[in-house]
Amino acid sequence: MNDKNNDKSLLEEFQIAGNGLLDRRLFLKRGLQLSAISTLASSTALANDETSDAISSRQPWMNQPGKPFSLYGQPSAYEDRVVRFPTQNELVPGNGVSWTPLHLMEGTITPNGLHYERHHNGVPQIDPKQHKLLMHGLVKRDLFFSIDDLLRYPMQSKICFIECGGNSNAGWNKQPSRSEAGYFNGMASNSEWTGVPLSVLLDETGIKKQAKWIIAEGADAFAMQMSIPIEKAMDDAFLALYQNGERIRPENGYPLRLIVPGYEGVLNVKWLRRLKLSNRPIMARNETSKYTELLPSGKARQFTFFIEAKSLITSPSAHMLLSKPGYYQITGLAWSGRGKITKVEVSADAGASWAEAELQGPVLDRAFTRFRLPWHWNGNVAVLKSRATDETGYVQPERSELIKQRGRKGFFHYNAITNWQVDKDGFVSHVYDKQDNETPNTDISIDSGWD
Ligand SMILES: Nc1nc2c(c(=O)[nH]1)N[C@H]1C(S)=C(S)[C@@H](COP(=O)(O)O)O[C@H]1N2
Numbered sequence: 001m002n003d004k005n006n007d008k009s010l011l012e013e014f015q016i017a018g019n020g021l022l023d024r025r026l027f028l029k030r031g032l033q034l035s036a037i038s039t040l041a042s043s044t045a046l047a048n049d050e051t052s053d054a055i056s057s058r059q060p061w062m063n064q065p066g067k068p069f070s071l072y073g074q075p076s077a078y079e080d081r082v083v084r085f086p087t088q089n090e091l092v093p094g095n096g097v098s099w100t101p102l103h104l105m106e107g108t109i110t111p112n113g114l115h116y117e118r119h120h121n122g123v124p125q126i127d128p129k130q131h132k133l134l135m136h137g138l139v140k141r142d143l144f145f146s147i148d149d150l151l152r153y154p155m156q157s158k159i160c161f162i163e164c165g166g167n168s169n170a171g172w173n174k175q176p177s178r179s180e181a182g183y184f185n186g187m188a189s190n191s192e193w194t195g196v197p198l199s200v201l202l203d204e205t206g207i208k209k210q211a212k213w214i215i216a217e218g219a220d221a222f223a224m225q226m227s228i229p230i231e232k233a234m235d236d237a238f239l240a241l242y243q244n245g246e247r248i249r250p251e252n253g254y255p256l257r258l259i260v261p262g263y264e265g266v267l268n269v270k271w272l273r274r275l276k277l278s279n280r281p282i283m284a285r286n287e288t289s290k291y292t293e294l295l296p297s298g299k300a301r302q303f304t305f306f307i308e309a310k311s312l313i314t315s316p317s318a319h320m321l322l323s324k325p326g327y328y329q330i331t332g333l334a335w336s337g338r339g340k341i342t343k344v345e346v347s348a349d350a351g352a353s354w355a356e357a358e359l360q361g362p363v364l365d366r367a368f369t370r371f372r373l374p375w376h377w378n379g380n381v382a383v384l385k386s387r388a389t390d391e392t393g394y395v396q397p398e399r400s401e402l403i404k405q406r407g408r409k410g411f412f413h414y415n416a417i418t419n420w421q422v423d424k425d426g427f428v429s430h431v432y433d434k435q436d437n438e439t440p441n442t443d444i445s446i447d448s449g450w451d
């Protein structure tokens with residue numbers, strides 16, 4: 001059935017922004033009637049006798065018992081493309097990133113095996129029986145905690161994202177990225193973390209008046225150190241032992257990691273072995289030469305801490321192919337280190353007009369929020385954008401605005417709107433706004449860098 005008139009009236013009734021963006025309430029209003037719309041239906045119509053054939057036919061896997069039980073489940077062998085994308089620094093062993101394939105995923109939770117990884121010197125193989133956390137410095141008494149000790153403390157769970165401050169930094173390049181959405185923006189993942197509030201342990205050590213910072217140190221060969229303001233430590237920081245219900249994976253900090261909700265990735269110190277209370281920050285590599293940026297004023301910004309609101313359309317996105325004009329669902333993720341996402345707007349005409357997307361509930365504080373919006377693609381070139389607003393009222397900037405604020409010398413904290421262009425042939429690629437097109441540099445551009 002191909003009822004073009006029905007299509008046309010649907011568009012007239014529900015289009016709320018340019019180039020075929022439809023009202024997010026379309027499904028609520030029309031419900032199942034939508035199956036009548038030919039361009040929506042990607043299903044196959046059956047002739048009368050085909051139905052009874054379909055009922056009686058048996059695929060091979062219905063003719064014998066399936067495989068037995070397993071100790072630890074694995075994804076279907078047919079999903080073997082849904083894997084992380086590793087990019088490794090060849091000069092430093094174990095220094096690199098593996099990206100979460102956000103464009104191949106749905107919902108909001110990142111399965112543990114797909115959480116992005118950012119290591120400076122590989123994944124230590126820690127025996128939890130030998131691992132201890134030391135708390136010292138400007139405390140009233142130094143304390144040692146074994147993992148078994150910590151497992152007996154009161155715990156809390158929080159679903160929150162972690163995003164590397166270097167995520168999406170290919171957006172600073174003069175040429176658009178050539179990578180899929182995940183290999184450009186997938187240094188961000190979202191898990192339910194469970195562990196002991198840091199404030200509970202600080203109550204136990206006691207805090208001396210002069211203590212203003214906590215220096216966290218990891219037990220990897222890099223012995224990464226980072227400084228966290230004491231207010232954050234007392235507010236909502238916690239020491240995670242579990243990730244999505246199971247003990248943290250070695251790659252993500254087993255057996256103990258610091259979680260500082262909403263703060264950029266590097267502050268979430270993995271393989272945590274030491275917390276030192278101090279009257280000043282430690283001025284480590286990752287808070288001086290890295291994760292800082294030179295601003296147009298000539299001053300460098302340091303201790304950015306918060307991840308500002310950001311969103312990304314995960315489908316349709318780069319390298320995907322829309323097979324024919326008609327109905328599609330635009331979907332993606334939005335997040336903010338400052339609280340809840342309150343609104344995501346989508347444009348299909350390069351920002352000339354915007355429509356509000358449906359937010360999948362529950363919308364959580366400092367967590368990935370899934371958005372969706374129905375779209376009718378008419379077969380012409382379309383530039384898709386998404387723009388997030390958080391509960392502070394902050395609105396995700398266009399790339400040109402971000403460059404105005406930050407200049408061209410920065411490499412971190414890129415949270416501008418991403419454009420995906422759908423060509424006439426349905427192929428999707430990353431583009432910049434026309435006014436943003438700079439003279440392409442002749443340098444070798446880093447397609448998906450980290451620090
Ligand atoms: N000890 C230690 N902690 C670390 C790192 C590290 O290399 N060593 N990398 C940091 C960086 S830069 C980021 S972005 C996050 C990455 O966390 P993930 O690998 O669990 O995604 O961990 C942070 N914590």
Ligand SMILES: [Mo]
Pocket residue numbers: 118163164165166265266
């Ligand atoms: Mo990072």
